[in-house]
Amino acid sequence: xxxxxxxxxxxxxFYRDTRIIAIILQAVFAVLVIGVLWYLYxxxxxxxxxxxxxxxxxxxxxxxxxPIAESVIPYDPSMTYGRAFIVGALNTLxxxxxxxxxxxxxxxxxxxxxxxxxxLLRNTATVYVEIVRNVPLLLQLILWFFLTKAFxxxxxxxxxxxxxxxxxxxxxxxxxxxxxxxxxxxxxxWAGLLAGAGFYAVxxxxxxxxxxxxxxxxxxxxxxxxxxxxxxxxTRIASxxxxxxxxxxxxxxxxxxxxxxxxxxxxxxxxxxxxxxxAFISEIVRSGIQAVNKGQRExxxxxxxxxxxxxxLVIFPQALRIMIPPMTSQYLNLTKNSSxxxxxxxxxxxxxxxxxNNQTGQAVPVILMLMASYLSVSLLTSLLMNWYNRRIQLVxx
Amino acid sequence: MATTDVSQPRARPVRQSLDVLGxxxxxxxxxxxxxxITVALLILIYQVVSGLAGWLFTAQGWPAVVANLKxxxxxxxxxxxxxxxxxxxxxxxLLLGLSAGVWRGIVLALAVGFGVVCLLLALPTFxxxxxxxxxxxxxxxxxxxxxxxxxxxxxxxxxxxQRLRWPLVIAWVxxxxxxxxxxxxxxxxxxxxxxxxxGGLMLTLLLSVSGIVLSFPLGILLALGRRSDLPVIxxxxxxxxxxxxxxxxxxxxxxxxxxxPLFLPGGESIDQLVRATVAVTLFxxxxxxxxxxxxxxxIPKGQTExxxxxxxxxxxxxxxITLPQALRAVIPVLVGQFISLFKDTSLVVIVGLADLLGAAxxxxxxxxxxxxxxxxWRETFLFIAVIYWFFSFTMSRTSRRxxxxxxxxxx
Numbered sequence: 001x002x003x004x005x006x007x008x009x010x011x012x013x014f015y016r017d018t019r020i021i022a023i024i025l026q027a028v029f030a031v032l033v034i035g036v037l038w039y040l041y042x043x044x045x046x047x048x049x050x051x052x053x054x055x056x057x058x059x060x061x062x063x064x065x066x067p068i069a070e071s072v073i074p075y076d077p078s079m080t081y082g083r084a085f086i087v088g089a090l091n092t093l094x095x096x097x098x099x100x101x102x103x104x105x106x107x108x109x110x111x112x113x114x115x116x117x118x119x120l121l122r123n124t125a126t127v128y129v130e131i132v133r134n135v136p137l138l139l140q141l142i143l144w145f146f147l148t149k150a151f152x153x154x155x156x157x158x159x160x161x162x163x164x165x166x167x168x169x170x171x172x173x174x175x176x177x178x179x180x181x182x183x184x185x186x187x188x189x190w191a192g193l194l195a196g197a198g199f200y201a202v203x204x205x206x207x208x209x210x211x212x213x214x215x216x217x218x219x220x221x222x223x224x225x226x227x228x229x230x231x232x233x234x235t236r237i238a239s240x241x242x243x244x245x246x247x248x249x250x251x252x253x254x255x256x257x258x259x260x261x262x263x264x265x266x267x268x269x270x271x272x273x274x275x276x277x278x279a280f281i282s283e284i285v286r287s288g289i290q291a292v293n294k295g296q297r298e299x300x301x302x303x304x305x306x307x308x309x310x311x312x313l314v315i316f317p318q319a320l321r322i323m324i325p326p327m328t329s330q331y332l333n334l335t336k337n338s339s340x341x342x343x344x345x346x347x348x349x350x351x352x353x354x355x356x357n358n359q360t361g362q363a364v365p366v367i368l369m370l371m372a373s374y375l376s377v378s379l380l381t382s383l384l385m386n387w388y389n390r391r392i393q394l395v396x397x
Numbered sequence: 398m399a400t401t402d403v404s405q406p407r408a409r410p411v412r413q414s415l416d417v418l419g420x421x422x423x424x425x426x427x428x429x430x431x432x433x434i435t436v437a438l439l440i441l442i443y444q445v446v447s448g449l450a451g452w453l454f455t456a457q458g459w460p461a462v463v464a465n466l467k468x469x470x471x472x473x474x475x476x477x478x479x480x481x482x483x484x485x486x487x488x489x490x491l492l493l494g495l496s497a498g499v500w501r502g503i504v505l506a507l508a509v510g511f512g513v514v515c516l517l518l519a520l521p522t523f524x525x526x527x528x529x530x531x532x533x534x535x536x537x538x539x540x541x542x543x544x545x546x547x548x549x550x551x552x553x554x555x556x557x558x559q560r561l562r563w564p565l566v567i568a569w570v571x572x573x574x575x576x577x578x579x580x581x582x583x584x585x586x587x588x589x590x591x592x593x594x595x596g597g598l599m600l601t602l603l604l605s606v607s608g609i610v611l612s613f614p615l616g617i618l619l620a621l622g623r624r625s626d627l628p629v630i631x632x633x634x635x636x637x638x639x640x641x642x643x644x645x646x647x648x649x650x651x652x653x654x655x656x657x658p659l660f661l662p663g664g665e666s667i668d669q670l671v672r673a674t675v676a677v678t679l680f681x682x683x684x685x686x687x688x689x690x691x692x693x694x695x696i697p698k699g700q701t702e703x704x705x706x707x708x709x710x711x712x713x714x715x716x717x718i719t720l721p722q723a724l725r726a727v728i729p730v731l732v733g734q735f736i737s738l739f740k741d742t743s744l745v746v747i748v749g750l751a752d753l754l755g756a757a758x759x760x761x762x763x764x765x766x767x768x769x770x771x772x773x774w775r776e777t778f779l780f781i782a783v784i785y786w787f788f789s790f791t792m793s794r795t796s797r798r799x800x801x802x803x804x805x806x807x808x
Contacts, residue, residue: 022627025630026628029627029633030629033633043659044659044660046662047658047659117424117431118424118425118431118434118435119424120425120435120438124438124442130790131786133793134740134786134790135782135785135786135789136741136743136754136785137740138743138744138754139743139778139781139782139785142754142758142778143778143782146772146774146775150771336645336646337645339645339647339648340645340747342747350645350651363655363656363659364656367648367651370648371640371644371648374643374645375644378642378643
């Protein structure tokens with residue numbers, strides 16, 4: 001019996017072995033990238049050394065010396081650059097969070113208007129979307145800013161029912177304010193919250209155990225609301241004052257007393273961002289609802305659900321799944337677009353960073369801090385929305 | 398009988414043709430709340446339209462726009478050299494028209510879109526044209542000529558047919574440098590016009606076109622890199638794309654404006670326009686990469702496998718099979734990206750360039766209009782808003798038409 005010789009294993013030459021080629025390619029790429037970055041870095045350091053501006057973060061602990069028009073936390077020019085930067089970051093967050101909430105509400109409203117059976121309403125909404133989407137946001141912001149600046153002086157404010165006042169320094173609104181008896185009401189509020197949460201937890205547990213769907217959240221909210229309202233009235237009777245009142249703005253000699261006054265910059269930025277983003281959100285809402293299979297609506301109607309029930313229980317939950325990813329990118333866009341505040345002098349993150357750079361000349365650290373801040377906000381929003389997205393996705397086997 | 402007789406041919410559903418009253422009842426007054434909405438909206442629309450129309454004819458700021466038409470379109474570009482941007486526009490439109498005639502399809506849709514924009518721009522510039530024309534070819538005539546060139550080009554291209562194919566491809570490759578050369582000049586017959594004199598609509602268009610054209614190679618490389626099997630390359634591309642997409646354009650512009658000069662040896666000063674162009678290109682490349690990646694992902698795996706089975710290597714497969722299909726599929730998305738870039742270039746105002754928006758701000762700040770009651774900002778900003786709107790709206794319609802054409806081809 002002939003012994004078959006084992007097949008000759010000719011070794012692949014290393015220059016034809018894809019595994020080795022891959023490693024060499026990556027090594028070359030890495031060397032190139034690092035080399036270029038190193039070259040740029042040394043140039044930069046050399047140039048900055050000549051200008052006597054070596055990058056350092058030490059300036060963060062020195063006094064800023066410039067005022068910031070509005071701030072969530074206490075701030076004055078004697079505080080540090082680090083503090084100023086945080087003030088800017090908080091202002092950005094304030095605009096972004098308020099803007100996202102308002103843009104979502106307005107966007108959903110307009111999206112539904114675009115699907116209305118009323119021809120006029122549908123087309124008015126379309127005109128709104130087509131106008132707003134096709135004009136640059138920066139131009140819109142500048143227009144809103146000029147518009148607020150064109151309002152009359154504080155003494156001659158445009159008065160809307162004593163609740164809203166428009167003037168060239170901004171907008172003054174009636175705003176809820178807590179009174180002395182708020183402390184007496186607080187326990188009621190906590191009790192309501194606890195009762196609602198407890199009810200919700202028990203019902204959810206029952207639903208899961210019986211393996212059938214049910215509605216828990218509206219009932220929980222009703223329970224919490226009833227207890228809070230009861231406490232509200234009881235506190236009024238016991239102490240003689242409402243725990244929360246509507247603080248109406250009063251026109252004093254030069255300014256408004258009471259209420260909430262937002263600056264013209266903030267008002268223009270917020271309105272501009274909301275109007276612009278809402279147009280995009282409405283398109284997402286419209287296409288999301290239209291993307292739900294027509295058979296779903298017909299089946300729901302055939303089962304005897306009312307129009308409202310069909311929308312709420314069948315169409316919207318399915319549309320939501322389609323809407324969440326593009327919605328996330330709109331939220332991110334709104335946050336990033338808030339950096340245009342610099343054009344209308346609202347002291348947001350970018351505005352403050354720019355001022356710090358102008359004063360200290362520390363361009364590199366300032367840019368690094370700005371980018372890191374925007375990146376972390378973006379990543380955080382993405383994480384939150386991805387978590388929500390996973391939660392509402394269809395559970396498939 | 399209660400059941401339907403299936404043997405009988407089913408009667409066609411009665412198609413109701415609604416008369417005017419029927420249509421009104423159906424679409425505006427079909428329920429009590431729709432009646433309320435319709436009436437409220439009618440009042441609102443009447444208020445807005447009558448207010449706007451009344452203002453349009455009584456506004457006192459129009460002389461500012463009329464006197465500054467050239468400033469808004471070309472900023473401080475020397476008036477006696479204005480024929481150069483106009484020539485560049487003519488070259489582009491003629492080339493677009495010729496290509497539309499030769500290739501038809503998508504190119505035709507693009508050319509029609511561009512021609513419509515030019516026609517639309519001719520109207521407001523005609524209405525506001527200064528009585529004694531400052532330049533050889535007034536703005537409205539320029540836009541009309543551009544629209545006409547598209548049409549003429551399309552006829553010639555149609556007649557010329559396939560012979561023109563390769564000359565046109567070469568012309569397109571050379572177009573970008575030629576246009577820049579015409580506008581910037583090189584001395585002699587074309588004296589150099591410094592970039593700090595560029596501005597207005599011209600700069601807006603140049604920046605957004607540069608952003609797309611220059612970011613193309615980088616964007617495609619990033620898209621391919623992100624889909625690569627080699628981890629080092631893949632992670633580098635992911636890091637770049639996500640970093641750029643995570644920060645606002647202003648920070649990238651700011652970085653380009655402040656740090657770019659630092660990166661070069663000897664602290665050479667770089668032209669502000671070049672800095673902005675680099676920043677816009679780096680920014681746009683990250684978004685382009687994601688769009689192209691979407692196109693690459695949509696290509697069935699069978700295409701790659703078939704190409705490999707035929708003996709094509711990786712580079713050939715990418716260049717000849719996957720990339721052409723991917724790029725074709727993402728053309729509508731790229732037009733969309735062009736629109737948003739067109740709008741986003743207005744941010745260069747923040748780093749001190751005078752694009753269309755910057756020029757408008759310049760006009761609003763001119764001392765001679767200080768006496769106008771209420772200022773001239775309403776008229777000026779409305780005018781440029783209309784220009785921006787014409788461009789973006791027409792281009793988005795074009796992208797929708799292209800999308801339909803691509804879908805038709807698929808089935």
